[in-house]
Amino acid sequence: KAWGKGDVTKSHTVWQKNFGATVTSMVVHDGHVYWANNGTAFCVKAADGSIVYRERLSDGGDFYASPVLADGKLYYVSRSNGTYVVDAAPKFKELAHNTIKGDTSIFNASPAVDGGELLLRSDRFLFCITRGK
Numbered sequence: 001k002a003w004g005k006g007d008v009t010k011s012h013t014v015w016q017k018n019f020g021a022t023v024t025s026m027v028v029h030d031g032h033v034y035w036a037n038n039g040t041a042f043c044v045k046a047a048d049g050s051i052v053y054r055e056r057l058s059d060g061g062d063f064y065a066s067p068v069l070a071d072g073k074l075y076y077v078s079r080s081n082g083t084y085v086v087d088a089a090p091k092f093k094e095l096a097h098n099t100i101k102g103d104t105s106i107f108n109a110s111p112a113v114d115g116g117e118l119l120l121r122s123d124r125f126l127f128c129i130t131r132g133k
Helices: none
Strands: 027-029 032-037 040-045 051-056 068-070 073-077 083-087 094-098 112-114 117-121 126-130
Touching: 027 068, 068 112
Parallel strands: none
Antiparallel strands: 027 032, 032 040, 040 051, 068 073, 073 083, 083 094, 112 117, 117 126
16 A cells, blocks of 8 residues: 555555566556566555466466556567567456567567557667558
């Protein structure tokens, strides 16, 4: 809970899990919390922390970039296994897994969204992924 003073561990903790995002931030959407860690996508209920799903992504991966929510989809950018697109809903559905052919650079930065464009930055390049017109 917000707005506490001092040590609020006991008075302001709504729920706690012994697993979670070790590097990334999480996304909160429609009463659920989403993240990916160690090749697995997670969804828990924001109200009580109960697990909705814990599903392995198709090719796994390690995640340093925080996910982004756009157009009803979650974008999880792995360090070296590409980007996973997952439906932002409490039922797991991996919609796509995309890689950039020939690029072996590492992706640690969180993606950004600008209109219909997804910006991805690796340790060597900046990519702008856009819908075809």
